[in-house]
Amino acid sequence: MSRVHSIGSWLPQRAGLTPDRVALDFEDAQTTYSELLARSRSRAAAFAAAGLRRGDRVAVLAQNCPEQVEVFFACAMSGLVLVPLNWRLRPAELAYQLTDSGSALLMFDESYDELARGAVAEAGGGLRSEPLASPIGAETGWEAPAVEDDDPLLIIYTSGTTGRPKGAVLSHANTFWTNLSLDLTANVDSADVVLQVLPQSHVGGWNVQPLLAWWKGAKVILERGFDAGRVLRLIERKRVTTMMGVPTNYLLMAAHDSFASADLSSLRQLVVGGAPMPVALLDQWLARGVTVLQGYGLSEAAPNVLGVPSEYARAKLGSAGRPYMHVEVALRRLGGESDGEDGPLEFIQGPGSGELLVRGPNVFVGYWGNPAATARTLREGWLLTGDIAERDADGFYWIRGRIKEMYISGGENVYPAEVAEVIAGHPAVLQAAVVGVPHPRWGETGFAFVVLKERSQLTAEELEAYCRSRLATFKVPGHYSFVPELPYLSSGKLDMRSLGEKAQDKVSEAPATRG
Secondary structure (H helix, E strand, O other): OOOOOHHHHHHHHHHHHHHOOOOEEEOOEEEEEEHHHHHHHHHHHHHOOOEEEEEEEEEEEEOOOOHHHHHHHHHHHHHOOEEEEEOOOOOHHHHHHHHHHHOEEEEEOOOHHHHHHHHEEEEEOOOEEEEOOOOOOOOOOOOOOOOOOOOOOEEEEEOOOOOOOOOOEEHHHHHHHHHHHHOOOOOOOOEEEEEEEOOOOOOOOOOOOOHHHHHHEEEEOOOOOOHHHHHHHHHHHHHHOOOEHHHHHHHHHHOOOOOHHHOOOOOEEEOOOOOOOOHHHHHHHOOOOOEEEEEEEOOOHHHEEEOHHHOOOOOOOOOOEEEEEOOEEEOOOOOOOOHHOOOOOOOOOOOOOEEEEEEEEOOEEEEEEOOOHHHEEEOOOOOEEEEEEEEEOOOOOOEEEEOOOEEOOOOOOEEEHHHHHHHOOOOOEEEEEEEEEEEEOOOOOEEEEEEEEEOOOOOHHHHHHHHHHHOHHHHHHOOOEEEEOOOOOOOOOOOOHHHHHHHHHHHHOOOOOOO
């Protein structure tokens, strides 16, 4: 029974059941399950003929495309490990990930030929590379090797907001269980039409709906990237029923000129992750009759951890939800002995705030080639997320921010995400982000970056008064900066490190308003 969770079995079994169903719709070109299986097996045979063996790593540099899906299933069937790379990185950054993962082969979209060659040159060591579109021929006589549940399937590199990115290793079993738990809360039906816009260089590009859809025999509309206007048109033209995105995706769609008139009648649910979705934005989508399933996850948990069941969408507006099936969570007390790497974990019972911990079969194997970082992150069987969460009496969780983003003002802990949520609730505000900066009297205070809605007029004094009416004094930011847009990482998350650097540069130019 040690092979029952192998992802390599999904496509052959699904193609055996429903060979003529459409698995992929990419730029109006459709691929059936039997066609996807044939191409994936041909790639697996080509890998074997090239000398790749179980456990070897295959890196891919491309935007979302059917070829990358073929490589994924070829790796899953062969016991190879897929290393999806972010095409927004520079050659030196890609070279680090290629070297760190020990990739044996780099496959790349020809539009990134120059980037790929630069990365290979930086990596050195004679790394093999070839275009994804290279002819693969027909599979003849290839036999799939035995693949175990605990064999690695994916190496997903973290965003690297601090230090070098780390490669989170996800096994076949991790992937099986996270898809099962997702299905038990936000199920995908065989009749669903799933729109996939999240990049395949991130775990959400695989484990938040696409793999589940192919397991269930649904259709995936695969997009190279995200464009708000095009997505709204696709929902209507392709009769999309469900999609996954980060709050930025849904914000841009709601702000688009065609949002009010777009036909969303086929869309039964939106799945949200990557960051808490502002309540005002949730209301906009709920007003269009679309169920919004807010959730929380991280690469190290493959990624699904928390989700809000549809019947609680309105009652628990803004919550990240309760644990998915087969996932256990807890809150670790901060400010005690457990803050140290060697101290015992101290757990909070009942309602409270602390670091969110995760345990279950979805939790990753560890960081590739980095036992020290793994030991700091996995303790006593728990994954330490680094995220601060608040739990209410009903067992629902609210994500308040990162431990490293939390700042202390006048001896009180301040969670930037909470303050940003309040600012974003102002009718003139489109987006907001808050970081902590030094303050001569209070130790630290907040620096708010604010994007206003088009044609909106708002002063820092007016916004401060708004905050004072809704926040404790120690939470009111001391600085406000109106900016045309906020910086984002390729994952869709806010680039908090960049904002922190900008705030530090600006803080000496403008005295804090809160005395």
